[in-house]
Amino acid sequence: MSMDMDADPPFPDAAAPDALIDHDRSIEYWSSVSADTTGMLGGYPQTSRIDLQSSSNFLTKLRRARSTLPPKQPLPPLDRVADCGAGVGRITKEFLLKVSRRVDVVEPVKKFTDELVQSLGSGEWAGDGDGGAGNTTGQVGEVINLGLQDWVPEVGAYNVIWNQWCLGHLTDVQLVAYLRRCKEGLKKAEEGAQSWIMVKENLSTDFKGMDIYDEEDSSVTRSDEKFRQLFKEAGLKIVATELQKGFPKELFPVRIYALKPE
Numbered sequence: 001m002s003m004d005m006d007a008d009p010p011f012p013d014a015a016a017p018d019a020l021i022d023h024d025r026s027i028e029y030w031s032s033v034s035a036d037t038t039g040m041l042g043g044y045p046q047t048s049r050i051d052l053q054s055s056s057n058f059l060t061k062l063r064r065a066r067s068t069l070p071p072k073q074p075l076p077p078l079d080r081v082a083d084c085g086a087g088v089g090r091i092t093k094e095f096l097l098k099v100s101r102r103v104d105v106v107e108p109v110k111k112f113t114d115e116l117v118q119s120l121g122s123g124e125w126a127g128d129g130d131g132g133a134g135n136t137t138g139q140v141g142e143v144i145n146l147g148l149q150d151w152v153p154e155v156g157a158y159n160v161i162w163n164q165w166c167l168g169h170l171t172d173v174q175l176v177a178y179l180r181r182c183k184e185g186l187k188k189a190e191e192g193a194q195s196w197i198m199v200k201e202n203l204s205t206d207f208k209g210m211d212i213y214d215e216e217d218s219s220v221t222r223s224d225e226k227f228r229q230l231f232k233e234a235g236l237k238i239v240a241t242e243l244q245k246g247f248p249k250e251l252f253p254v255r256i257y258a259l260k261p262e
């Protein structure tokens with residue numbers, strides 16, 4: 001996943017750029033990257049803070065809009081969430097652990113999750129409990145070293161399944177199948193739970209609206225139209241969406257989508 005638009009020109013014969021995705025090649029690329037925020041964010045670590053702040057605000061707004069609590073009363077912590085394609089746990093540590101009692105981590109590259117587990121255990125990182133959910137600092141639950149094409153979420157388990165800057169590693173067919181499994185993995189609305197699938201990804205800027213293949217890490221950058229089509233195919237509806245503001249101009253636009261079963 002290149003962050004900057006100039007780094008990778010669109011693949012020339014891009015009829016189905018996702019057909020070029022090669023998982024072994026992706027893993028080889030990510031295994032060569034440093035296990036830190038700079039590695040995760042393609043050399044733009046300074047975007048992390050604003051990204052996480054916007055994500056936190058987005059989730060809080062979503063939860064508040066569906067809560068009967070008075071505006072000043074803190075939201076209770078969520079029960080269980082998953083950070084998918086989590087890398088070194090940038091999102092887990094700085095956001096999800098502050099809003100949920102338990103965060104399961106799904107990430108195919110073990111050196112990244114080793115770094116996460118080590119940093120949590122060493123006390124290098126201490127949650128500051130300012131996540132707006134009753135100052136909770138949760139625990140990392142399961143650490144699952146799998147690609148999302150192979151991960152089957154436990155049925156009815158999750159309040160939030162967070163997918164950021166990793167879905168470009170799945171082909172369109174894999175992504176639809178994965179999103180269907182995520183749909184089953186959400187806590188059931190009829191039991192009164194707040195639950196959403198979150199997708200936060202770069203958007204293609206190709207002038208013909210094509211998805212863009214990135215040879216470096218063997219991923220695709222999809223258009224907004226393509227995402228919407230795939231969500232529909234998976235039986236999901238968009239309940240809220242926002243464009244990321246405040247990123248450097250040379251980066252791809254980034255959009256977050258909150259999804260629920262149709």
Ligand SMILES: C[S@@+](CC[C@H](N)C(=O)[O-])C[C@H]1O[C@@H](n2cnc3c(N)ncnc32)[C@H](O)[C@@H]1O
Pocket residue numbers: 001023026027030040041084085086087088089090091107108109112146147148149164165166169170
């Ligand atoms: C750009 S990093 C993003 C990490 C994290 N989501 C964040 O925003 O800090 C992309 C991550 O996707 C992971 N990845 C690669 N192939 C994947 C796959 N098939 N399924 C899930 N994650 C994958 C990489 O190992 C890497 O950790």
